[in-house]
Amino acid sequence: MLELRKLRDDAEAVKAKLAIKNFKDLHLVDDVLKLDEQRRSAQLEVDNLKSESNQLAKQIGQLFKEGKREEADKIKVRTVELKGLVKEKEESMKTAETQMEAALVLLPNIPHESVPPGTSEEDNKVNKERGEKPVLGEGALPHWEILEKHHLMSLELGVKIAGAGFPVFTGDGARLQRALVAFFLDEANNAGYLEVIPPLLVNEQSAFGTGQLPDKEGQMYHVTNDDLYMIPTAEVPITNIYRGELLKEDQLPIKMCGHSQCFRREAGSYGAHVRGLNRVHQFEKVEIVQLVHPDKSYEVLNEMAAHVEGLIQKLGLTYRILTLCGGDVSFASALTYDFEVWSAAQERWLEVSSVSNFETFQTNRMKTRFKDENKKTQLVHSLNGSALALPRIIATLLENNQQADGSVTIPAVLVPYFGKDKIG
RNA sequence: GGAGAAAUGGCAGAGUGGUCGAAUGCAACAGUCUUGAAAACUGUCGUACCGCGAGGUACCGGGGGUUCGAAUCCCUCUUUCUCCGCCA
Numbered sequence: 001m002l003e004l005r006k007l008r009d010d011a012e013a014v015k016a017k018l019a020i021k022n023f024k025d026l027h028l029v030d031d032v033l034k035l036d037e038q039r040r041s042a043q044l045e046v047d048n049l050k051s052e053s054n055q056l057a058k059q060i061g062q063l064f065k066e067g068k069r070e071e072a073d074k075i076k077v078r079t080v081e082l083k084g085l086v087k088e089k090e091e092s093m094k095t096a097e098t099q100m101e102a103a104l105v106l107l108p109n110i111p112h113e114s115v116p117p118g119t120s121e122e123d124n125k126v127n128k129e130r131g132e133k134p135v136l137g138e139g140a141l142p143h144w145e146i147l148e149k150h151h152l153m154s155l156e157l158g159v160k161i162a163g164a165g166f167p168v169f170t171g172d173g174a175r176l177q178r179a180l181v182a183f184f185l186d187e188a189n190n191a192g193y194l195e196v197i198p199p200l201l202v203n204e205q206s207a208f209g210t211g212q213l214p215d216k217e218g219q220m221y222h223v224t225n226d227d228l229y230m231i232p233t234a235e236v237p238i239t240n241i242y243r244g245e246l247l248k249e250d251q252l253p254i255k256m257c258g259h260s261q262c263f264r265r266e267a268g269s270y271g272a273h274v275r276g277l278n279r280v281h282q283f284e285k286v287e288i289v290q291l292v293h294p295d296k297s298y299e300v301l302n303e304m305a306a307h308v309e310g311l312i313q314k315l316g317l318t319y320r321i322l323t324l325c326g327g328d329v330s331f332a333s334a335l336t337y338d339f340e341v342w343s344a345a346q347e348r349w350l351e352v353s354s355v356s357n358f359e360t361f362q363t364n365r366m367k368t369r370f371k372d373e374n375k376k377t378q379l380v381h382s383l384n385g386s387a388l389a390l391p392r393i394i395a396t397l398l399e400n401n402q403q404a405d406g407s408v409t410i411p412a413v414l415v416p417y418f419g420k421d422k423i424g
Numbered sequence: 425g426g427a428g429a430a431a432u433g434g435c436a437g438a439g440u441g442g443u444c445g446a447a448u449g450c451a452a453c454a455g456u457c458u459u460g461a462a463a464a465c466u467g468u469c470g471u472a473c474c475g476c477g478a479g480g481u482a483c484c485g486g487g488g489g490u491u492c493g494a495a496u497c498c499c500u501c502u503u504u505c506u507c508c509g510c511c512a
Contacts, residue, residue: 047482
């Protein structure tokens, strides 16, 4: 949620920036300001009425004490009248406020100045590309066939037990996941992130806090009996740990990491690009989250990006880093770097991580603040990144590391976790 | 799931209809003293909204109600604790 102050300061500048995100409903900015004005003038009236009423109530108390009942009764007439007026005005104040919030919540975050214009992923800017694209020999297999061949995963079993897009990992397939998770968590711990095991279901407030509601409601599984949402990423519960908190400046930065299953409905996805592990409803991911001083957030964004890049390098994968363009950067994000790895059998890039700075967009919803050196209360900046999401990493490792004899070599950094150096 | 108790400022904890935005203690911050620290002493010390400002308004778990007036009375929801039941 954008800070109201920013709209008040310079509505036209906000509109111009939102246009970079291809946001169409720019009139909402004016709507918000108009409703805000209505709210403020209504509050002024309410406050004045209440002030009068409070004073009279005090007088009445005094008069009762002095035994002047009749005088008190005279004043009561006015307080009763005031009560009605307050109720009336309060209602119009609340209406204005509710409508204002409803409109404000529909505005996406303002993109950072470095976000390139553009309408789709075609327009994302490639910042860096590293590594050679492996050339596979005759008979090389896509990952879904390797998985089947070595009995690492079954989608059919998942269909039987749950439905399409819920893979069942078995044997070395399951073990490889465990190895990756342990490796990623150790790396995050070494980088100073506090490990957290959060709830996998969250309430409405938490889903709102990080921006999943109301914007992306259809993406989450909703447990209607208890009105809980299954998390699409550990970002949601972990960031919400600090919802409503007023921090001291020396508590910053707060660095947390966590591994979780992630659940995504992915409604509307289809086609060859979603085969195998390319897109599933349930997957594992290690997430890193930071809450930082506003002056530091872009520095931290780069630090987090470097952490993610290090993981990919240690796994020996070919990768590139993109800055998402205005049309592709998410609703809540100000600046996002995507990390893609080269899938040698599919011969295409697969997104394995997204690192974003949300500035105050999430923390304004969550009211996560700190007191600065001048004892002023300010919103902190929130950031997060995948470090990393497993399915496409597994897909790429299997494809790129497959050998002529059909076995798959395991990257050296994973061997201590996996317990052996190859599959098959 | 059943029975009972409770929810007040960063923490602990008073407050049962007006003088309460709320005692007191601890913590924190500033100062005095000290070579330095501790102790002691003095002062400051919740959040949000409105207002140029003086100041006003709201908030004692959430919502609603009674009253001229509610932390205090009533209803309701939520959460926590204790006991019982079930259980990885």
